[in-house]
Amino acid sequence: MYHKKVCLLIGDLPVTYASAYCLFGTVGVVGYYLIKGCDALRIKLSLSGLARKTLPRDHYHQLSGLIYAMLKEANPSFSEWLHDRGFEDNSKQFKFFCFSRLITHPSEVQYLGEKKSEVHFITDNAALYISSPVREFLENLVSFLLTRSEIRLAGQLLRIESALALGKQHFSESEAFKAVTPIILTKKVEEHTTPFYIRAYQTPEEFDDYLTRNAREKWRIYSGKQSDDLTLKCDKQYLQRKGRSTACKIQIMPQEVMIGSIVPVTVTGSPEEVEFMYDVGLGQKNSFGMGMIEKIGIRY
Structure with a gap:
């Protein structure tokens, strides 16, 4: 046996x-x-x-x-x-x-x-x-x-x-995370027939805005509660050092290529909200493996 x-x-x-x-x-x-x-x-x-x-x-x-x-x-x-x-x-x-x-x-x-x-x-x-x-x-x-x-x-x-x-981790009201898999964010642009992929290194403030909106929407649907305090911000100094190399292409399907960002992100909110983001992942396409995060310092 x-x-x-x-x-x-x-x-x-x-x-x-x-x-x-x-x-x-x-x-x-x-x-x-x-x-x-x-x-x-x-x-x-x-x-x-x-x-x-x-x-x-x-x-x-x-x-x-x-x-x-x-x-x-x-x-x-x-x-x-x-x-x-x-x-x-x-x-x-x-x-x-x-x-x-x-x-x-x-x-x-x-x-x-x-x-x-x-x-x-x-x-x-x-x-x-x-x-x-x-x-x-x-x-x-x-x-x-x-x-x-x-x-x-x-x-x-x-x-x-x-x-x-894995044993449950403890989270404070602000935690810095590394991206285990690329973080995907898109927006609609008039001149594009398909969604436009937001690169953190190109427009970091816009990246933060869309990332935060996505996080709040997930939390609202999951918990039934609004949160104006949940905020996500990418590491600007890291982006200055790494620049374009933080962007990567992911071939999800033979005819579908996505563009994601590998960048540290700080999540701020209640400990419950921070834990939720750790569990669910950041950005879009989480059920395709995108946006998994881990505390900085923990190696996989």
């Missing part, structure tokens, strides 16, 4: 459950306690089976599909509702989850192709971080993880070595 480790972290003490529990019909209890017990809202998956395999460099679309597939197996109705509708208000619609790319040390991958559009893994292992403020989302994800030891990503079979529910 294969025992996949599913771990949670309470303070500095790791607690491990084996997937064998699900054979005794307690997966719901264990899955619930995994989230409820430590109040964790971010999960780290340790995956293996990547050595000598090649994926699209920007494999966010594939990861998004994987997450929906995991949710569908655990709870088809929730997965369908989240995919088709989600949290909405008039024309605004949010999924309220985000995730990282597959993370390894830079020396353990090679980028292939004329435009370096593919990533070839030298290492066998990588980590995937998934975050959401929605408890039902994470409970369904954990239910899947407790019953499966393998996943399929872009046609490649990978093994789930462990799933770690």
